[in-house]
Amino acid sequence: MAKYVYTFGGGQAEGRADQKELLGGKGANLAEMCRLGIPVPAGFTITTEVCTYFYDHDRTYPDSLEAEVDAALEAMAGVMGSRFGDPDDPLLVSVRSGARQSMPGMMETVLNVGLCSSTIPGMVRKTGNERFVYDAYRRLIMMYADVVLEKAAGLEPEEGEGIRLQLERLMDERKAARGVTLDTDLTAEDLKALCDAFKQRVEAVLGRPFPDDPSEQLWGAVGAVFQSWNGARAIHYRRIEGIPDEWGTAVNVQAMVFGNMGASSATGVAFTRNPATGENVFYGEWLVNAQGEDVVAGTRTPNAINEACRTETNRHLPTLEELMPDLYRQLLDVRDRLEHHYRDMQDLEFTIQEGRLWLLQTRTGKRNGPAAVRMAVDMVGEGLIDRREAVLRVRPDQLDELLHPMVDPKEEAGRQPLARGLPAGPGGAVGRIALTADRAQELGGLGEPVVLVRAETSPEDVHGMHAAQAIVTAKGGMTSHAALVARGWGKTCVVGCGALEIDVAAGTVTVGDTVFREGDVVTVNGTRGAIYAGEMPLIVIDPEKNETLATFLGWCDDLRRLGVRTNADRPEDAAQARRFGAEGIGLCRTEHMFFGEERIRAMREMILAETPQERARALDRLLPFQREDFNGIFRAMAGLPVTVRLLDPPLPEFVPHEDAQIEELARTMGRDPEAVRARVDQLQEMNPMLGHRGCRLGISFPEVTRMQARAILEAAAELRKEGVDARAEIMVPLVGHVDELRDQKRLILEVLEQVKAETGVDDLPVLVGTMIEVPRAALTAAEVAEEAEFFSFGTNDLTQMTCGFSRDDAGTFLPLYVEKGIYPQDPFQSIDQAGVGQLVLLGTRGGRSTREGLKVGVCGEHGGDPASIAFFHGAGLDYVSCSPFRVPIARLAAAQAAVSGEAP
C-alpha cells in the first residue's frame, strides 16, 4: 500500500532532501534538516501523490490517509510533548503548501490550526497569555474564513468585498470604538469580543459556522491547500514558469512556534551568503517579538543579524549577534552545516520562541547574476563544488544581467511602471523621449541619451535606433524589427507596450491620463519589459574588467563542445562580439548594408531596372560599398571564419510605397512616376515570406549574386595581400532544392576564378554553403550536401514554414496558443524540439551522410536561447551563432549542455 504521510521531528525523518517530487521542496528540506540534527518543529508531509489522487478522484482522498494523519499527529505529540486537540496541553499546527518547485505566494497557508473553544483555555494556561491566545484565534478565524470557508461556499467576491475585508473592517470599528490605532493596543477582552463578532459574521455571510473542532479545522485547511493548486493564480504562475500541471503540491502540517511571545522571542530570514553580491558573509534580518510575516511586511524596520550586513536603514538597531550571542552562534552553526551539506547558498527562516531556536525552512537561495557568478567561482575556490557544478550554478539569463547596465533593483522594488511590454532587449537605460528616428539622431548628436519611442520600427528607422540608448515600441512582438535590431546591438528594448498612445505630429506620448512630450526623461528596464517616468539609477558592471566573470567563462569554454559565433553586420559589432568571445561570424546579413542614403538609391535603381544594362549600372555603384563593408568585417574577424549570407529579403522591402517618395525616386532616376509606381505595385506579393526572395532573387538576377560574390572576394583578396587572414564563407539563402545551390555556387566559383586572376591572389580560401531554412532542404539534406560545404540552420524561417506561422501575423493567435498550452512557449523564442527540431536532426544526419563531418551551425534567434542551445548540442551541431551580447550566454549554455549531457 502506498505511503502518503512522511513524518519529521526530534532529529529523525522519514523523508529526505532528494524526495522533492514526492514531498515538495519544503517538506523534503524540513526532513533533511531533521536528519542533520537541526532543530525543526515536528510535523509531517502529505505527499504530492495525494494531490494527484485528489484531482483524479473527484476531490476525495485515499482511504488510508486519515489513519496515516492520525498516526503522524500522534508522533508529533511524542516529539513536542503536547498533543493536537488536547484540551489540557494543546498543540497548534500550521498547514502549508509545498510544490516540487517554489511557487511563492501562489497557494494557500493556514496558521494556528487547532484553536477552538475546547483548547483555548489550555492554551491560555500553557502560555499564561490570554491576549496572545485570542490574537492567534482571531488570526485563525480570518485566515480560515478567507482561505477555506469562502472558497467552499463557492463565492468569488470582487476585490474589496470578500470576507477577509469585512472582518478587517470589524476590527477597525473596534479600534475606532476603543479610540486606538494599533492592533497591539487591543486588549484580550477586545480580541475575545472580536472573535465572537468574527464567528457571527462568518456564519451570516458564508452560511456555515467557523468549525469549533481541531480535526475539522485541519482537514479543511489541507483541502484548501490542495484546491489552491488549481487556483487561477497558481495556474497562471505555472504557465509563466513552465511548471507542469500534473506535478501537484504536497501539504506540510507542522507544529506552530511563535516568535511573538515576548522579548526572548524573535523571528528572521537569512541567506548563507550575500544574495546581491555573492560575498561569503552570513546575511540576514530579524525582529524581536514578531511573527514571520512581520519581517516581510515592512511595517517595522528589521535588524541586521550581524555587523557585516548592517545597512544605512538599520545601522542604529542592535544585531542578533549583539543581543542574543548564544542563539546567533547556534544559527551560525546551522548556516555552516547547511551550506556544507547542500553545497550551495541557502535561504533560511528561523524563529526563536522564548530563547529556543527553531528552523522553519531552508531552500536554495535566489541570487542575482553577479552574485551567482561570484558564489560559483568562490565555492570552487573553497572546494565545495567542482567546475562542472559551478557552470551549472549560473542561469544564462543571470549572465545577461552582467552584460548590460541594470536598473537598480532596490530602486525599482515597489515602484509602479508607467507601462509594461515585452522584454525584447535586456538591460536598463535612461534617456529623453524622441518620437522619430531623425529626432533621436539629432538629440544623440548633442550627446543626450535618447529613448526612441515608436509605434513600430522599420529599416528606415535604423539610424535613430542606433543613436538611441533604448527603443520602445507600442506594437510588435519578440521578433519584430525593433526587437531583432536591438538585440543585435545589445540595446535595451521593450516592444508591444500597448498602453502607449503616440502622436508624432503633436510630439506626445500619452499613457492613461499622463502626457509626455519629446525630450521628457524616462527609464526603461528591458530585462523586465517596464517603462518608468523620470530617471532611475543604473548599476553598471564592466564585463571585460570582471576577473571573476572571465574565470567563469573560461571554465565554460573548457567544458563546451559547441562553438559560438555571432550574428553581426558591422565591424563594430563584430569587434564587440569578438571581445565577448565569439569564434567567428555565423551570419553576416548583407541587406542592412543597403540602407545608407546613397546605397538605398542604387539599390532601388537596381530593383526597378527595366533592362539588364540598367541593373548592371546600379550594381556597379553598389559594389564598392559592399566591398568596403566586407573589408571592415573581415579585418575585425581576422583569423576567424565569416559567413556572409547573400541578399535575402523580398525586394519590396527596399522600395518606397508612398506617392511622394515614389515621385522623388522617379525624379532622381529620370523615370516616369507612373512607370515606377507600376513596377513597385508589380513587386507586391500576397505572401512575401514565401515569395520571390532568397536565392530565388539570385537565380532570377544572376548579376546580383555575381556582384555580391565579387565584393566579398575582392575584399578578402585585398586583405590577404596585406597579410590579414580573411576567411570568407558564402552562404546561399532559402535553398529548397540542391539545384538552386548548384546554380548559385557555379556563379560564385566563376567569380572566384576571375578575382584570383585579376588580383593575383591564388590563396583565397572560401567555402560555399547554404542556409537550411526551407523544410524541403532539411528533408533532402543528403542531396543538398552534394553541393554545400557547410549548413547553417536558419531556424527563424524554418519555424515559420514548418509550423505554418507567419512571424508578422502570429500575434493574432500565438499568444492564445501559449496561454492554452498548445505550445509550451513561443516557438520563435525557444526551438520547437518535437517539430522543427526533428528537421534539424534529419537535416544534420542527411547532410553528414553525404559529406562526412559536414560543418553544421545555427544562426537565427534560437542560437542565443539556452534551451535551444542544449538541443543543438545534443543534435551534434558544430556551432551556434547569436547576437554579440548573447555570446557569453551561449558560451555558458553550451557548457551547461555539455555538462548535463542532454541529448534529444
Next chain:
Amino acid sequence: MAKYVYTFGGGQAEGRADQKELLGGKGANLAEMCRLGIPVPAGFTITTEVCTYFYDHDRTYPDSLEAEVDAALEAMAGVMGSRFGDPDDPLLVSVRSGARQSMPGMMETVLNVGLCSSTIPGMVRKTGNERFVYDAYRRLIMMYADVVLEKAAGLEPEEGEGIRLQLERLMDERKAARGVTLDTDLTAEDLKALCDAFKQRVEAVLGRPFPDDPSEQLWGAVGAVFQSWNGARAIHYRRIEGIPDEWGTAVNVQAMVFGNMGASSATGVAFTRNPATGENVFYGEWLVNAQGEDVVAGTRTPNAINEACRTETNRHLPTLEELMPDLYRQLLDVRDRLEHHYRDMQDLEFTIQEGRLWLLQTRTGKRNGPAAVRMAVDMVGEGLIDRREAVLRVRPDQLDELLHPMVDPKEEAGRQPLARGLPAGPGGAVGRIALTADRAQELGGLGEPVVLVRAETSPEDVHGMHAAQAIVTAKGGMTSHAALVARGWGKTCVVGCGALEIDVAAGTVTVGDTVFREGDVVTVNGTRGAIYAGEMPLIVIDPEKNETLATFLGWCDDLRRLGVRTNADRPEDAAQARRFGAEGIGLCRTEHMFFGEERIRAMREMILAETPQERARALDRLLPFQREDFNGIFRAMAGLPVTVRLLDPPLPEFVPHEDAQIEELARTMGRDPEAVRARVDQLQEMNPMLGHRGCRLGISFPEVTRMQARAILEAAAELRKEGVDARAEIMVPLVGHVDELRDQKRLILEVLEQVKAETGVDDLPVLVGTMIEVPRAALTAAEVAEEAEFFSFGTNDLTQMTCGFSRDDAGTFLPLYVEKGIYPQDPFQSIDQAGVGQLVLLGTRGGRSTREGLKVGVCGEHGGDPASIAFFHGAGLDYVSCSPFRVPIARLAAAQAAVSGEAP
C-alpha cells in the same frame, strides 16, 4: 570493345525491338522487322552511345567507329547487291535520326546520300532514267546544304534568308524561264543545269563546296544528325515531353528505295487499326509514283488503301487493294504479323519500288482517347493482351478526352488560335463573351452559352463562372482561383492568356489588332489552351452511355487498391462524381457555401462582430444554411463517407475591401463605416497563407467550430431519422500540433453529445480527423494520430510550406525554375516526391505507428494527377480525392499504379 554499329537486312539483324535505349525506336524496330522476315531495305544503326561519346569528347567519334561503318556498308552491299560509292552499281542511302522516344520532325534527315559525279553515270545506267537521277541529286544538294553545310558554317540565318530558300528561288527562276509551273515539268537537262547552279551558289554563300565524295557526304550527314540532338527545336521539345538530355539519338543509315520510279512504284503510311475510332480495320493512305514526303505534304490527295478507309475526299480514287491487289495482300500480311508480334496498333511506312514492297518503319501508333479505350477493350476480346496490359494502354489524359466535349480535331488542325494560354480545364466550349460575372449570369439565364472572360477571377465571380460554359483569364496559373473552380466543376478553362487586353468599361477584348465585343462568339479548347474566333464544331461522347468505357473502368476498379473519392461542395457535383465512380467525398469545403448573398452578409457580420453575442447572432443565421447544404450532400452520397473540412481560409477573403462596399456593409450592419474599415484593416495580414486561418480560427472563435459541427451533425441526424445512411467525417484544417486537434475535437464531441440528446438519434457515426498540410503535422504524425481518426494530406498547402512557395506569388520564379530544370515540373501539379513526398511517407508511417490501419487519404490537386497517384499508391495511402471530372482518370491511374507496382 564496345560495339557501335548494328546491321540489319536480308531477314537478319544484330539488334532487337527491346534495344530501344541503344538503337533508338526506329533502329530497334527496323531490326525487329528484319528478324520477322518482313522486307526492309538493308542498313545499319549507329548507337546512342556514339551520341553520348560525341558530346563527351568535343564532338569526335570513337576510334573504332569508322571501321565498323565500313564493315556495315560492306554487309549492305552483300544483301542489296549494289555497293555504296560503287561507280558501276551505286547504292544510295538515307541518314535519319532515331531517339529512344519519337521526336517527330525535331532532328535532321538527309536522303539520297552517295550521289556524286563518279556515281551519277552508274545510277543513270542502272535506272535508265536520267531525269530521276538528277532530280534525286538536286534534292540531295538542297537538303545537304541546308542541314549539313549551312550549320557547319556557323550561319544562323533569319527565316526566309537561308540557303534552302535561295536554292528554291533558283529553281523557281528556272521554271519561270522555261515557262512551266510544276517541278515535274522540268526536264533532265533543266535539272542537270540546276544542280550546277546549286553547287556554285552553295560554295559562294557557305564558303565551301558541296562534297563530291560519297564517304564525305555520309559522315557529314551522320554528324549533322548527332548535332541536331542539341538543336534548339529538339531541346525545346525534350523540355515539353520530359525527355532527358542524356538519352541521345541513334543514326540509321539505310539503303534508299524509291516510290517515284513510275506507275509500278508507290509510297504510303498505314495504321493497323483506325487511330481515330479504334475500329479494327486496316487504315492507310498511299500515292502512286511518289516519295514519302508527298503523302504528308498534302499537295496531292492520297488514295485510301482499301474500301474501309475511303473518305469523302478520296472516294473517287482507286484503292491499293484495287490497283495492286497482290501487293495489298502482302501488306495486309505484314500488318497481321506486326500486330500479333507487337500486340499493339502499329503505324507503318511503306514504299513500293517497281512492284516490290519495302517497309521503312513501324512504331506503336498514336491514337486519341476514344480509340485508345476501344483498342484496349477489343484486344482483350481478341486475346492479344490481358486486362492488366489493357489498363496500361490508355494514358490518363486520353481518358480526359472522353469526359468532355472536344473541339473537333479535324476542324482545329491547321487553324491559328486567336490566343494561347494554360490548359486549366479540359474540353471544348463555344459561347458568347461575357466580361463580368453578372453579365455571364444574365446571358446564361437567357439560355445562351457563355464564355466568361476576366483578367482573373475571385470568389465574388463564382455565380458567373457557374453560369458559363468556359472560363478564360488573362492572368493566373494552373492553380489560380479560376483554374481550381473550373476543374472542380469540370468546366473548360484557359488561364494566363496574356495576349488578351480586357476593357470591362468599354465592353471589349482586344487581341493584337482584333477587337471583340461582349456577345461575340468564341471557341475555347481547354485541353490545349487555345481560343478561336467564331464557332467551331464540338464532338461529344456521353461517358455514361459508353459501354466500352464502362467495361474498361470496371477492369480498373478490379485492379486498383487505392480508393477514389471526390472533392465536392455541392449536391449536384457530388451526384456527378458518384456517377463517375467516386467512392465518397474526400474534401467538402465549407467556405464556398458562404458566398450566397444572404450568407455572405451573415458571414461578414460574424467576422466583424465586436462581441461574442454579436458573433453568436450571426452564426445562428448561418447555421440553417449550412445544415441544408450538408443535408443535400449527405443525401447525394448516402452510404458513402463525406469528409467535411471546417472553415479554413483567412477571414479577409470574406470581407469587402472597397470603400463603397464597406460603407454598404456598415449601413446594413448599422455600424460606423470607420469602425468597419478599421476592423477590415486589422484583419489584413502580411502572409495570410501562414496567418490566422484553419483551426486557428476555430481555436480563437470556438463558437464557429460549434456552429459548423452542429450543422453537420444535425443534418446527419435528420437524414438518419429518414433512414438515409449519412456518414460524416469532420476534418480539422491546418493542424500543426496535436493539441490543436485535441481542442477542436473536444468541441465537436461535445456538440455530438448535444445533438444526440436533442434529436434522439443515438446511432450517429462520425469520425474526427485532420488535414496533414503543415509540415509539423507530418513530422509529429505519431502524436497527431493520438487524436486523429483519419488523416488527409492537403498536398497543396503542404507543398507551399515544404518548398516555401506561395502559390499566389510563385509565378515570378517557378516558371524559370521549371525552365532551368531545378524542378522537373510544377510541384503544385505533380507532387514533389523527393521533398513533399517524404513528408507524406513520414506522416503515414508516423500516424499508423500510433493507430494501426489509420485511414489516410489525399485531397488537393495532386489527388487527380496520375504521377502523384502512382506515388500515393506506393506510399500505401487508402484513397485519393479529386474533382468530379478527374474521378475516372484517378480510377485509371490507381489501376495503372497497382499493375506497375511502383513504390517510392
